[in-house]
Amino acid sequence: MPQARATAPTRGYTASKDELQRRLARIEGQVRGVSKMVAEDRYCIDVLTQIAAIEAALDKVALGLLDDHARVCVLGGEESEREQRAEEMMAAVGRLMRRG
Amino acid sequence: MPQARATAPTRGYTASKDELQRRLARIEGQVRGVSKMVAEDRYCIDVLTQIAAIEAALDKVALGLLDDHARVCVLGGEESEREQRAEEMMAAVGRLMRRG
Amino acid sequence: MPQARATAPTRGYTASKDELQRRLARIEGQVRGVSKMVAEDRYCIDVLTQIAAIEAALDKVALGLLDDHARVCVLGGEESEREQRAEEMMAAVGRLMRRG
Amino acid sequence: MPQARATAPTRGYTASKDELQRRLARIEGQVRGVSKMVAEDRYCIDVLTQIAAIEAALDKVALGLLDDHARVCVLGGEESEREQRAEEMMAAVGRLMRRG
Secondary structure, three states: OHHHHOOHHHHOOHHHHHHHHHHHHHHHHHHHHHHHHHHOOOOHHHHHHHHHHHHHHHHHHHHHHHHHHHHHHHHOOOHHHHHHHHHHHHHHHHHHOOOO | OHHHHOOHHHHOOHHHHHHHHHHHHHHHHHHHHHHHHHHOOOOHHHHHHHHHHHHHHHHHHHHHHHHHHHHHHHHOOOHHHHHHHHHHHHHHHHHHOOOO | OHHHHOOHHHHOOHHHHHHHHHHHHHHHHHHHHHHHHHHOOOOHHHHHHHHHHHHHHHHHHHHHHHHHHHHHHHHOOOHHHHHHHHHHHHHHHHHHOOOO | OHHHHOOHHHHOOHHHHHHHHHHHHHHHHHHHHHHHHHHOOOOHHHHHHHHHHHHHHHHHHHHHHHHHHHHHHHHOOOHHHHHHHHHHHHHHHHHHOOOO
8 A cells, every 4th residue: 555655646635735735734723723712711612613613624625635536536547446545535434424 | 417327337326225225214214213202202312312323324324325436436437427426426425524 | 310301391392392393204204215216226426415415404403402402401400400411411412423 | 791701610611721722732733744744745545534533633622612611501600691601502513513
C-alpha cells in the first residue's frame, strides 16, 4: 500500500491542496476559539453552536476528499486497484457516517 | 437515466436482494413497534432507543447499497459512465452524512 | 422506574400522540416503498435518497420526543427525579448522535 | 441573556474546565496534523480516518457540555428559566444531530 500511494495520481487531492489547507487553518482557528470561549465561561449553548459549525466544516473537507478519491477510483489504474480503492473508500464512508 | 439503469449490471444489489428485503421487512416491523409503543404511552426514552436502533439498521442497509454501487462504479462500463456514477454516489453519501 | 412511568406527566408526548402515529405510519410506508424499489431493481442511488429521507423523518420524530421529554424534565417532579430524567435524556441524545 | 449567564451556576462546565481545554488543545493538534498530512500528500483515506477521529472527539466534548447544561437546566433557577434553557438545549441537539 504505502509504495502505491507514493505516486501522484493516488493522492487525489493535489489540485486543491492550498484550498484544503486554508480550510483546515480556519478550522484550527475555530477550535482555538472554542477553547477561548470555555476559558471565558461563555454560555455553553453558544459553545455547542460553534462545535456544530466546526463539524460541518470538517464534513465538507471530508466530502471533498472523498469526491477526489472516488474520481481517482473510477478513472486511474487497473481494475483490481480500482476495486481495492473503492473498498477503502466505503470503509472511510462508514467511519464518517459513524457506523464503521 | 432510466433506460441506462434498466440493464442488470447497473443495479448493483441483485445478488443480495432477498437479504435486503428481509432487513427492510424487519425495519418496517420496528417502525410499527415504535408506533405501538407510542399508543401504549411507553416511556419516551425507550422509544428514542428504538428509533436509534432503526436508524442504525437503515444505515447498514445504505452502506451495503453504497458498497455494491462503488463496486459497480469501478468495474463496469466506460470511463465516462463510471465517472458519472461516482458523482451520483458522492451526492448520496453527502445526503446520508446529512450534508447534501 | 416502571411505576414512575405509569403516571401521565412522565410520558411527555401524550398531547401530540395522533400526530406522532401519523408520522410513524408514513415512515412505515416509506420503508415499504424502499422494499418495493429493491424488488423492482430500481437504481440504488434512488433507493439511497429514499433511505436518507426516512432517516430525516425519524430524526424529526426523535427530536420531537426529546423536546417533550426535556420540557417534562425541567417542569415536573422533584429535583432528584428531574436529575435522573436529564441523565436518561443525555444517554438517548448520545445514541441518536451515534456516540452513545 | 448575557447577564443571567454571568453567574457561576449557569455556566455548567466550570468544574471540568481544565479537562475541556486539554481536550480542545488535543483536537487543535489533530487538525494541525491533518493539515500536515495534506502537505505531505498522504493517502486521502488515512486523512479521512483522522477527520472521523476529530469529529468523534468533538462530539465527546459536545456531549459533555450538553450533559452539564442538562443538569443545570433541571436543577437551578425558576421554572420559566429552566424551560427556556431546555428549549435552547434542544435546538443545540438538533444542530449537533445535523437537523437544526
